[in-house]
Amino acid sequence: MVQATPFLLVLFLALGAHGASVKKCNLIGRWVNDLGSNMTITTMNGNGVFAGSYHTAVTATSNEIKVSPLQGSLQKSPNQKGQPTFGFTVNWTFSDSITVFTGQCFVDDDGKEVLKTMWLLRSRVENIKNDWKATRVGINVFTRLQSQE
Numbered sequence: 307m308v309q310a311t312p313f314l315l316v317l318f319l320a321l322g323a324h325g326a327s328v329k330k331c332n333l334i335g336r337w338v339n340d341l342g343s344n345m346t347i348t349t350m351n352g353n354g355v356f357a358g359s360y361h362t363a364v365t366a367t368s369n370e371i372k373v374s375p376l377q378g379s380l381q382k383s384p385n386q387k388g389q390p391t392f393g394f395t396v397n398w399t400f401s402d403s404i405t406v407f408t409g410q411c412f413v414d415d416d417g418k419e420v421l422k423t424m425w426l427l428r429s430r431v432e433n434i435k436n437d438w439k440a441t442r443v444g445i446n447v448f449t450r451l452q453s454q455e
């Protein structure tokens with residue numbers, strides 16, 4: 307019994323740490339990224355199809371920024387080991403552009419959820435000759451916005 311106690315303690319801690327990374331990474335909720343943009347994911351169905359809204363802090367246009375809808379998909383394969391990958395599209399309501407994001411939800415060393423993403427922003431250009439300059443690429447890191455309660 308005395309010998310079993312440290313073993314059980316290590317097992318408990320290992321399972322606890324693993325459990326933490328599996329249980330978190332729920333995309334539902336409010337997120338803020340390194341640019342100060344806010345994203346809210348409101349719905350997620352059983353197949354991992356989700357929707358929400360995106361309030362960007364910046365724009366490549368001179369238009370007034372408006373909250374825009376997003377639709378996405380979370381990887382839900384049966385052998386999912388937590389920290390899932392996902393992708394979503396933001397269809398900007400105030401410009402002719404579309405942004406696609408792809409990323410992964412991680413749980414960091416402090417147990418905090420972090421969404422590491424890359425994006426492609428496709429702007430509309432008038433002429434096929436301008437296609438070469440129509441797509442921007444970048445990264446964004448999102449953290450969960452704590453509720454005010």
Ligand code: BTN
Pocket residue numbers: 339341343362363364365366367398401402403405425427444446
């Ligand atoms: C536009 O300028 O046509 C629409 C807004 C684009 C905002 C981009 S999307 C990638 C990057 N991440 C953000 O949070 N905002 C910018």
